[in-house]
Amino acid sequence: MSRIFALLALSPIVAITSLGACSGQRSDSEPTSEAANASGASAQSALDAVVSPTAAVQFGDAAGPGAGGRVLTLSGLGTLLFDQAPPGDGPWSERGAQASDTCRVITSADYPGVYAITEGGKVRRITAGASSNVTSIEGIGVGSTRAQVNDAFPGFQETPHKYVAGAKYLTTPGAENGRPAVRLEMSPQGKVTAIHIGMMPTLGYVEACS
Structure with missing residues (x-):
């Protein structure tokens, strides 16, 4: 457990x-x-x-890059913390075209496969995608099986994926409470394809800022 x-x-x-x-x-x-x-x-x-x-928010390590800094927690990832502005002197910045004036996507070369969403200048979600080696404190990351997820996070709510037949979202119950919560994307084969941690409604966005 x-x-x-x-x-x-x-x-x-x-x-x-x-x-x-x-x-x-x-x-x-x-x-x-x-x-x-x-x-x-x-x-x-x-x-x-x-x-x-x-x-x-203190169950995991929120340190900078390194072993602990590769852990995505309910605090954030490294120096990128939820409900706070990205550090001005940090590695996170906007790259490429942006789809919204208020919702922005930022990335860091220190964290391949990871992006964060800011709204109102504050971090509202962090996503670890297919090429990411970021994990939860329990070791859950991209490629983890449904059995491993169920063992680490029993009780997550399952809903159908919006686009992929047979794929699922697994979300922390009570995610609407305003605090950081977790949403995992599971492939039809039952493996994690993405980890999202953040606050609703941003946590539920299916295409970055939408």
């Missing part, structure tokens, strides 16, 4: 149920009030880590 990232894949109700289950199986006899209080405090602490906007 993956760490906080996997917990975020669960709906609030399921997450609370799972967190309660993590405290152990209930015995035939009723727990003492002291044990019950301790169990409740432990579950609440874990729940706070999931729903807290600050704690929820």
Whole structure:
């Protein structure tokens, strides 16, 4: 079972149920009030880590290029952070024609196969595509199987791909809550073809800025 990232894949109700289950199986006899209080405090602490906007983005490494910098997290990728402007002195910049005055696509030579979408000058989505070697903290990347995805992120919602017959989108439940969420594109053969992390509605765009 993956760490906080996997917990975020669960709906609030399921997450609370799972967190309660993590405290152990209930015995035939009723727990003492002291044990019950301790169990409740432990579950609440874990729940706070999931729903807290600050704690929820710190499950992965957001360092610069290198082993840790190749990990795409709910914070962002390297120095590119969600809901913040791209660093002015960083490697990310606009290249080529842009389809919108307000929605912009930026890329970096440090991250082949990756692009980010900014709206209102702030990063709203990062996508790791076919030629990318970026992964999640759990090791999920392009080419990962459906079984590996299910093990790392149980409870993701499946919807049909807009263009590819038999392909699927797998999305974090509750992605509309305004915080960074995950959407994976799965091929008809059941392998990851792209990883998107960002905030709705940008997370749901199917053609970069549209």
